[in-house]
Amino acid sequence: MVISSLMLATGGKVDSTAKLVVRGLLRCPRCESGIAAVQAAAPARAFVCQDPDCEMSQAGFPALDGIPVLVDFDNSVLSREEVQLAGGSSYKDRSTGFLQKVHDFFWRSASPTAANADRFIAEAKRLDPHPIILVIGGGTIGSDAEALYRDPDLTLIGTDIYKSDLTLIIADGHQIPLASGAIHGIWVQAVLEHVLTPEQVVAEIHRVLVPDGVVYAETPFMQQVHEGPYDFTRFTPSGHRWLFRHFDEIDGGITRGPAIVMLWSIRYFVGSLFGSYKVGTMAATGLFWLRHFERLSRPSYAADGASAVYFLGRRSQRAMKPKDIIAYYKGAQR
Known part of the structure; x- marks a missing residue:
């Protein structure tokens, strides 16, 4: 059948x-x-x-x-x-209890993700008023990605390597089990650092998108290991753009800057001293106010020391040329 x-x-x-x-x-x-x-x-x-x-x-x-x-x-x-x-369960506890909510309250800083989600949805609806959206790493709702889950016009297909209420297919992003040219938009947030070959995953994204299909990706640049044995790669803003060289850029930039990088570093430094990431988290949380200095960072300098970067793009038949990536650099070291 x-x-x-x-x-x-x-x-x-x-x-x-x-x-x-x-x-x-x-x-x-x-x-x-x-x-x-x-x-x-x-x-x-x-x-x-x-x-x-x-x-x-x-x-x-x-x-x-x-x-x-x-x-x-x-x-x-x-x-x-x-x-x-394991019955498809995640090796990591992904529950969002009280302590996690407290952590998010103190650690979360201003981010363009919510606005980018609205732009992503609008771009997908240009292709179809009821677009099919693939969420790679969709076992949980990404930070500030709630708009995807509120819009009744979207059909969401959530894939992940573990089972959850939002996972419709357990799949590996290196081999997306969907037909070519079937998807209007793909959301891949905090995922590409956790795959062995990001280039292969992005090639699969390109394959399953319809012509002019849209992709939104957020990927860390300066973050410590946070998924144990499933954490492999980081990208500078330019490296992230080159990863998506077969896409036309609609927008790109950083999601969080050097202040968040400093809090991450304090967390892991103190954690290394006490042999406990919980102690490190407590120490960094006590300095949560440092994140408010993020807004004072000059964009070009923030780009060179960003915590994470984003890319919003449209599927293209032509690739960015190597010399173009040099001109793409937006940091302070020109």
């Missing part, structure tokens, strides 16, 4: 009564052929590739509580056995 429908997120949550047709949208992450559901199958082999020559037509893909796990495990940091044993 070919998959004819899949639960999608509309207006920020999975609607259990509304099944939107996604016939032909899902693809095998190994060979990009269609995916079929196996009737009366064991959860370990709930979906299979439709190409008989593909190994995944026999090995198949598991499902966890009805969520398809469309991962090419032979080419991923994820292990089939570990994902199934």
